[in-house]
Amino acid sequence: MTKTDIATRVYNHTWKLDPIIRSLIDTDFYKLLMLQMIWKLYPDVRATFSLINRTKTVRLADEIDEQELREQLDHARTLRLSKKEMIWLSGNTFYGKAQIFEPEFISWLSNFQLPEYELSKSDGQYILNFHGNWVETTMWEIPALAIINELRSRAAMKALGLFTLDVLYARAKAKMWSKVERLRLLPGLRISDFGTRRRHSFLWQRWCVDALKEGIGSRFTGTSNVLLAMDSDLEAVGTNAHELPMVAAALAETDEALAAAPYKILRDWNKLYGGNLLIVLPDAFGTAAFLRDAPEWVADWTGFRPDSAPPIEGGEKIIAWWEKMGRDPRQKLLIFSDGLDVDAIVDTYRHFEGRVRMSFGWGTNLTNDFAGCAPKTIEGLKPISIVCKVVDANGRPAVKLSDNPQKATGDPKEVERYLKFFGQEDRVDQKVLV
Amino acid sequence: MTKTDIATRVYNHTWKLDPIIRSLIDTDFYKLLMLQMIWKLYPDVRATFSLINRTKTVRLADEIDEQELREQLDHARTLRLSKKEMIWLSGNTFYGKAQIFEPEFISWLSNFQLPEYELSKSDGQYILNFHGNWVETTMWEIPALAIINELRSRAAMKALGLFTLDVLYARAKAKMWSKVERLRLLPGLRISDFGTRRRHSFLWQRWCVDALKEGIGSRFTGTSNVLLAMDSDLEAVGTNAHELPMVAAALAETDEALAAAPYKILRDWNKLYGGNLLIVLPDAFGTAAFLRDAPEWVADWTGFRPDSAPPIEGGEKIIAWWEKMGRDPRQKLLIFSDGLDVDAIVDTYRHFEGRVRMSFGWGTNLTNDFAGCAPKTIEGLKPISIVCKVVDANGRPAVKLSDNPQKATGDPKEVERYLKFFGQEDRVDQKVLV
Numbered sequence: 047m048t049k050t051d052i053a054t055r056v057y058n059h060t061w062k063l064d065p066i067i068r069s070l071i072d073t074d075f076y077k078l079l080m081l082q083m084i085w086k087l088y089p090d091v092r093a094t095f096s097l098i099n100r101t102k103t104v105r106l107a108d109e110i111d112e113q114e115l116r117e118q119l120d121h122a123r124t125l126r127l128s129k130k131e132m133i134w135l136s137g138n139t140f141y142g143k144a145q146i147f148e149p150e151f152i153s154w155l156s157n158f159q160l161p162e163y164e165l166s167k168s169d170g171q172y173i174l175n176f177h178g179n180w181v182e183t184t185m186w187e188i189p190a191l192a193i194i195n196e197l198r199s200r201a202a203m204k205a206l207g208l209f210t211l212d213v214l215y216a217r218a219k220a221k222m223w224s225k226v227e228r229l230r231l232l233p234g235l236r237i238s239d240f241g242t243r244r245r246h247s248f249l250w251q252r253w254c255v256d257a258l259k260e261g262i263g264s265r266f267t268g269t270s271n272v273l274l275a276m277d278s279d280l281e282a283v284g285t286n287a288h289e290l291p292m293v294a295a296a297l298a299e300t301d302e303a304l305a306a307a308p309y310k311i312l313r314d315w316n317k318l319y320g321g322n323l324l325i326v327l328p329d330a331f332g333t334a335a336f337l338r339d340a341p342e343w344v345a346d347w348t349g350f351r352p353d354s355a356p357p358i359e360g361g362e363k364i365i366a367w368w369e370k371m372g373r374d375p376r377q378k379l380l381i382f383s384d385g386l387d388v389d390a391i392v393d394t395y396r397h398f399e400g401r402v403r404m405s406f407g408w409g410t411n412l413t414n415d416f417a418g419c420a421p422k423t424i425e426g427l428k429p430i431s432i433v434c435k436v437v438d439a440n441g442r443p444a445v446k447l448s449d450n451p452q453k454a455t456g457d458p459k460e461v462e463r464y465l466k467f468f469g470q471e472d473r474v475d476q477k478v479l480v
Numbered sequence: 481m482t483k484t485d486i487a488t489r490v491y492n493h494t495w496k497l498d499p500i501i502r503s504l505i506d507t508d509f510y511k512l513l514m515l516q517m518i519w520k521l522y523p524d525v526r527a528t529f530s531l532i533n534r535t536k537t538v539r540l541a542d543e544i545d546e547q548e549l550r551e552q553l554d555h556a557r558t559l560r561l562s563k564k565e566m567i568w569l570s571g572n573t574f575y576g577k578a579q580i581f582e583p584e585f586i587s588w589l590s591n592f593q594l595p596e597y598e599l600s601k602s603d604g605q606y607i608l609n610f611h612g613n614w615v616e617t618t619m620w621e622i623p624a625l626a627i628i629n630e631l632r633s634r635a636a637m638k639a640l641g642l643f644t645l646d647v648l649y650a651r652a653k654a655k656m657w658s659k660v661e662r663l664r665l666l667p668g669l670r671i672s673d674f675g676t677r678r679r680h681s682f683l684w685q686r687w688c689v690d691a692l693k694e695g696i697g698s699r700f701t702g703t704s705n706v707l708l709a710m711d712s713d714l715e716a717v718g719t720n721a722h723e724l725p726m727v728a729a730a731l732a733e734t735d736e737a738l739a740a741a742p743y744k745i746l747r748d749w750n751k752l753y754g755g756n757l758l759i760v761l762p763d764a765f766g767t768a769a770f771l772r773d774a775p776e777w778v779a780d781w782t783g784f785r786p787d788s789a790p791p792i793e794g795g796e797k798i799i800a801w802w803e804k805m806g807r808d809p810r811q812k813l814l815i816f817s818d819g820l821d822v823d824a825i826v827d828t829y830r831h832f833e834g835r836v837r838m839s840f841g842w843g844t845n846l847t848n849d850f851a852g853c854a855p856k857t858i859e860g861l862k863p864i865s866i867v868c869k870v871v872d873a874n875g876r877p878a879v880k881l882s883d884n885p886q887k888a889t890g891d892p893k894e895v896e897r898y899l900k901f902f903g904q905e906d907r908v909d910q911k912v913l914v
Binding site: 050052053054055061064206207247 | 487488490491492495496634637638641642649650683684687
């Protein structure tokens with residue numbers, strides 16, 4: 047009989063903050079795996095993370111209100127691991143393995159708070175830095191990116207009326223569902239959600255994840271988002287990221303140490319994790335250099351995640367290397383995760399079908415594709431290429447070369463030094479959309 | 481399958497303004513009746529209306545944000561009569577009479593805009609004045625009061641969580657319904673909603689009106705709120721207010737004119753309206769003086785609305801006067817509307833049952849009674865005694881004496897002059913709660 051639920055309405059309209067980050071585990075699973083390793087092996091290393099907007103034409107500081115940004119960052123700092131989350135992290139099986147997190151680590155994590163941030167503006171961009179111990183600053187990467195991206199879409203939608211919004215989401219849902227229908231045609235597909243960092247919004251990511259779960263069933267192998275994995279009973283997926291070799295390289299004081307850094311970090315990883323978690327991310331300083339200098343045991347790892355070469359080209363090179371090392375690629379796993387859309391997924395799948403095990407980590411094009419959904423083009427709804435990267439470790443500059451020079455990060459002089467050291471083989475410029 | 485309707489949620493959380501006044505006819509019906517008379521007979525009179533907070537202990541300027549107040553006042557100024565409203569005002573029957581509003585008046589009203597306002601703060605109170613032609617400024621009374629009162633309750637609820645709000649409204653509904661159950665016991669009751677100006681909120685008033693409609697059926701004779709009358713298919717009720725004799729008296733340049741002013745305005749009224757609209761509001765300068773000096777024809781009017789004397793005492797005096805004038809009170813109507821709660825309604829009803837026709841205009845205690853509903857006392861939810869009164873006409877001070885000196889308004893020297901002129905008979909101090 048109530049036409050309007052007055053209490054709910056009053057609550058909605060006196061909303062103080064609509065939190066973007068609702069939980070410390072609203073982050074990528076690989077951050078927790080890396081965090082445990084940093085906590086165990088590198089507890090005293092200091093590392094600065096910084097926001098880097100590669101889409102310079104988008105002036106974030108003009109689009110996003112600084113006060114709102116601070117409120118969201120401050121809110122994220124109030125979050126603590128909840129009891130339920132702690133129990134779930136301790137009791138759940140990840141990659142088929144129980145107790146992947148040590149009780150001491152979980153206990154330390156239960157007191158974890160995101161460290162302070164440093165925010166200012168320059169030339170229409172935000173300068174957002176996180177200084178402190180690596181074991182704290184690393185945890186800002188995903189929430190910082192999710193906050194920036196969701197605030198940007200909120201700002202873009204502020205002027206829209208209820209019906210425009212209704213139609214916007216209706217079209218985005220229809221669009222997403224037609225992608226699901228295309229993916230259904232690939233019988234042996236294994237695909238997971240990697241879209242937390244650049245998602246349109248938390249609720250939209252949740253909708254997309256639920257749509258994949260219903261739409262492609264067991265071919266949807268999980269989500270990198272720990273909170274969604276817990277809430278939707280999905281596998282939490284992901285292994286490691288560039289920050290590991292980047293910090294290891296930054297800490298290297300000799301040429302020998304620098305050359306060994308990418309492999310040293312894999313040995314560290316192997317001390318903590320095994321099996322399906324033994325995934326090599328080869329492109330931090332160029333995949334060609336990595337394969338050229340890789341010790342024999344690297345070929346024993348489960349798989350590779352080529353993250354900046356074109357997927358077919360990059361995959362072929364890794365398969366060729368496995369064959370050269372006398373391994374059977376059909377027993378190996380390639381994880382593709384760089385700027386995938388459905389076309390790229392279908393093409394790559396068809397190309398490698400039967401020759402190698404494959405998995406796709408679907409990111410921005412899954413959780414932030416509103417192109418053509420608004421009645422007229424809304425620039426603020428187009429995803430941008432934004433990252434939050436480690437920029438120094440113990441005061442020494444950290445660098446990523448990547449297979450795509452457009453994705454290189456770090457001080458240009460230092461990038462130059464690394465390029466001389468590792469070589470430039472096979473590095474090819476490709477347009478970075480997201 | 482959608483757990484959260486994202487479009488609706490985004491819309492709710494990027495709400496720009498939650499308008500308090502949604503329509504020009506979200507006002508009391510008597511304002512439109514008076515407006516037509518002013519438009520016809522006093523189009524050039526200038527009159528200032530001012531907000532008067534009689535509850536000095538409540539520092540409105542501390543409780544209500546000035547920016548929010550300005551936004552709401554500005555929003556009200558953007559409103560125009562809609563086509564539907566125009567057609568309804570023209571086509572509906574009011575008090576059994578068709579075409580109570582002249583086509584020329586409706587046509588003029590269709591272009592009506594609330595005039596500018598003048599807002600400042602002093603000593604914790606808002607100074608809110610409306611200067612201009614009477615035919616424009618008069619229309620601010622109800623929206624100004626509704627805005628102030630709703631902004632105040634919104635401010636008081638800002639700190640409340642969803643469950644506290646849910647319980648608050650649940651208790652208020654339960655409380656309201658127990659009033660309905662008491663009123664049901666009075667078989668011949670005629671009661672209507674007079675609670676627009678001091679309502680907790682528009683939606684709450686609508687809920688209360690719907691509750692009365694369902695709860696006491698035909699004994700609920702309508703609402704003074706024109707918008708709710710239209711939307712809920714109820715009778716729009718109300719006749720005239722103190723501003724008419726107050727302006728007439730202010731304009732009087734001689735003692736004879738001042739003495740005649742209260743009756744002159746009734747003659748004006750009679751030119752436009754008849755039948756059940758012939759209701760005398762006798763207390764502007766004291767009911768005793770009004771009855772003492774009233775011409776014979778005043779006794780032919782349908783009824784009286786005693787608005788500041790205690791209801792039983794005030795009603796008895798009017799009945800005695802009718803009898804003295806040789807009229808049968810059982811044919812006459814008394815409308816009670818001053819600070820009524822259920823106790824007063826029941827007592828008054830029982831007292832006069834069978835001796836006179838009665839009607840009750842139930843105001844603040846109907847639409848703004850949250851006492852005991854919040855988990856702990858919230859001062860900001862207690863209604864206050866606030867009015868918006870005419871303070872001058874053509875530059876001459878306007879005064880109300882009332883039967884209750886606490887409800888007198890106007891410059892104290894001028895009040896003194898009026899008291900000498902009209903006398904003080906039967907004026908009794910009573911606590912003014914609302």
